[in-house]
Amino acid sequence: MQNPSLELQIQTLPDSPGVYQYYDKDEKLLYVGKAKNLKKRVLSYFNKVHEIGRTRVMVRKIVTIKHIVVTSESDALLLENNLIKKLQPRYNVMLRDDKSYPWICIKKEPFSRIFSTRRMVKDGSEYFGPYTSFRTVHTILDLIKELYPLRTCNYDLTENNIKSGKFKVCLEYHIGNCKGPCEGHEPLETYQEQVNAIREILKGNFKESLRNFKKQMGDFAAEMEFEQAQRIKEKIEVLENYQSRSMVANPKITNVDVFSIVSDESAAYINFLQISHGSVIRSFTLELKKKLEETDEELLELGIIEMRERFNLTSREVIVPFEVDLGENIKITVPQLGDKKQILDLSIRNAKFYRIDQLKQMQIVDPDRHTNRIMAQMKKDLRLPEEPRHIECFDNSNIQGTNPVAACVVFKDGKPSKKDYRHFNIKTVEGPNDFASMEEVVYRRYKRLLDENEPLPQLIIIDGGKGQLSSALKSIDTLELRGKIAIIGIAKRLEELFYPGDNIPLYLDKKSETLKVIQQLRNEAHRFGITFHRDKRSKNALQTSMETIPGIGEKTMQTLIKHFKSVKRLKEASEKDISAVIGLSKAKKITDFYNDNKPKE
Template sequence: MAFDAKPILQNLPGLPGVYRYFDEAGHCLYVGKARDLKRRVSSYFQKKDLSPRIAIMVSQIARMETTVTRSEAEALLLENNLIKTLSPKYNILFRDDKSYPYLKISAEDFPRVSYYRGGVDKKNHFYGPYPNSQSVKEAIQILQKVFKLRTCEGPVFKNRSRVCLLAQIGRCSGPCVGAINKEDYARDVARAQQFLDGKSEDLIQELQAKMLQFSENLEFEKAAVVRDQIAALSNVLHKQTVETTGGDVDADIITVAARGADVCVNLAMVRGSRHLGDRAYFPNIPKGQDVDEVEIFEAFVSQHYETMPVPSLIITDVPGEKEELESVLTELSERRVTVVHSPTGVRREWLNMCKTNADIALARHMAIEGSQLSRLKELCEVLDISVPNDDWMKVRLECFDISHTAGEATQASCVVYEGAGMAHNLYRRFNITGIEPGDDYAAMRQVIERRYLPVSRGEAELPTVVLIDGGKGQVKMAKEVFTELGLDTSVIVGVAKGEGRKVGLETLVFADEGREPLVLGRRSQALMLVAEIRDEAHRFAITGMRAKRAKTRNTSKLEDFEGIGPKRRQKLLNRFGGMRGLKNASIEDIAKIEGISRKLAERIYSQLHGQAPRVLQNTNES
């Protein structure tokens, strides 16, 4: 029975809002936003020239929901929240598990410049976001070369007794050993911030005036230092691919490249009139959907600027409603945002660069995805897995590995391969507790049970394949858990290592009774994919285990010491540069720390070394 939308359409207001379509099973088909709900929703049911994809979607609608919002910008935010929550079938999704990197200048007496990902605060100075990590690293190299700012971490900086290699080659001014005073270093930091703010010309003029002043005062060595700074800075600006000559411009350049069903959205960033590079996105487009560049562009803008700051200028070659887009972004950012479709001059160069990089990124993506897809198809054939409608993007493999050091800091990892690639945002680590140290079977039982218990309750879906890094014993343990949970054991595949642990000699072990182990051989593309996923699970597990072990070894001892609170603990670690330096310290060295008495120093020493301290006493024996 066709869905009758007339009663709902009659009562819809001509206001901004969000609409949702659901099928008979209650699954969300589509989430959309509208400036005018009545007009937008009516277009789905009154038009006769709908695209095949939209026509199929409309034929599946069984229920509709709408929410009125106060503004179109509010509708934009609500739309993205609902897309994340409901995972609608017909929406174009941009999945990216990596946050944008920043360049950080710390709030210290001698500020440190560093690479940073995560939430920003008001205490330190953050510059960005940058489109990729390489852009940040290049910026740090510039600040080292031109302004000689330090990059070393706090404990290293506070405990150095001689200049480091960077200072010796002229990439750091050596504040750790007093080679530069606080005032001069602060001036270098201020100039670096001026450069990052895009005020390069003003900075060069200031440096030129400073050089002339030193020359007039016959301070030729200081003048030479400033001269070298100007030369280095000029060289950097000369290498900068495009630099505007006026104004402090912040802009995003967005282009869409499409080849058949494959699409790339490329985002280039300009901050402070400096081109910082670009970043390519590959949207998850529903199978069989016609590629509409305008719709893809709008989906990207709505999802990207939900969490990212909106620059004052958007440059794109994708046609669309310019005024509508400007209105939404202006409201979202609470300041004027301009959208330019036909730029000129330097802005035209930015757009051409962005388009070229989009084509290159798409070609590279198609080549990699084609290789991955062929390997995935071969693996499904080998494992006798049928894929409904040949929708390979829905094939999901999960792989487990256990890692520990002689039973210490046991961790299990679960990595996910989905959509013909590793889905890093779906990776999980599990801390294993309550087992005998070194018991890998018990660890595997615990992680399998914790991961798939929600599946047995109907709260999650079972993956297509569950890969276990191990042989018959590990597979048997996983099968027992699956049987207890009432799950299909045929999805379990063990990856037993071959002779010498060499890639290509692995054996696939199955949980199904009567199914013989399978040796694919070194030339098998399917085995190469399994080995890649297995190695990624091992890497993810061992890095987590090492981090947990380091945390246990370096902090838990001091945290457990009686009489040692956070402040004293920090003073000890700063003074000795970590637990290793503290262990090598004598009682007398520890007692020199402010707030630590001789008695407490003896107790710290004995707890560190697991024995009573040996204290030399004066005697009158001859």
């Protein structure tokens, strides 16, 4: 650190929790962060080499450091979240809070109305939500409408207004969707009992409504009112069906929030599930665009604080995949088994599906962005010095030592570049020696690229384990390319990745995009090599037959092989079958030749 002013600012920082702010020479805010220990956290930006270019650029721009001391790290997290949303620093993750989410309102009034709204009015009414889509809201309101006949009008149903006969029942009353409280056909106490039951349903508690409906059904049946009993039974079935679809865990798990995170090089996806009485009553996935080297722990903490504030969450227990610090008043649960682990897995699955959907959309709208992300991910996963925009993969093909060949396939920007594929006939190796064959083809490939001044790849992949990799390295060393091209070997059995000079293999996640690209390369090299090997064997067999059958030319034999698929089938064919392809005269020459050369018994 060359700037004396910065050194002084850092030295005077306290060893306390708080929020720090970085400014450039024009007093523009660059970044806001939180820390358990302000001095240690800020110092860490200046005493290490950052892998991400954006971080290095930001650190070079820092001229002024400001800070706010708070009493705990959880307070720092809340303050950081508010400052990011208010000030929108250039290098912070993007937190979008411009969307107005729908709520379900139980209006504070006689004969309460229940409806959806985007506006919260502080008049004593109750609001449930917010919900992440109107589709969810409409589903819940449709359920309520099926179960309980409530009014939809906006009349002021005071006791005096009803008694004065000011209002008249509408169509909703005549079709059975309302019991007519406007004309006094339904007492306030009975109506509010229904509102109380709906309140419990909105909280995720179905038990009370089911018990009341079952009691009503029993009472109607006992009084021989079977039509009424059937109507109540249908309501029970509707409620139980809705409950079964929303129930994901033990009903004893209530008032719990679940958060999980899935991330890649460019973004993190944080899923939130709100659980009440074993049911999911709300789900949302927040996308955070990465700007610097944020860890999953930092992003998850930030996402949790953001969503608790956005959705007015008050639960005292949070289920997460790893430990986070949200303050002393919130219980953090990291489940390993049981019902809570199942809920966490469900949240992770939702985050993964959301990520996949976003990536598909990005691939359609901006294909280059998708490619750039994969290249950045491969660089990180494979510990490469640069993105592997140009990758070449080698594979040997020989069966019992015959016709040994090799194949080199080329991927550019993660996609096959078939015009650059190359076949190799093994020239200097006798017999089935895969190691020596690999050494030969790697040498020939890169000797030619160097001689022709063609660009070299950033990554070479050898289909094979440590032995094949060592053989390829001999040629790389001979050509003095060690350190200029990254090279790894992939062993087929366990998908192990081997690096030069390292006996311990690297294992990638079986579902990672990096491993999928490597597997695609390996499979393509194997397919390309096998196809060439088969063609070569067929050609050798054809040439052997052509040399030994008098009067039969190359074109005739090619026609026959194309028809009969192999020399063996040609030998077994009758003269009649052959004559149908090339005529009787030539057919007789071929059958006579094969009959004369049959092995004697």
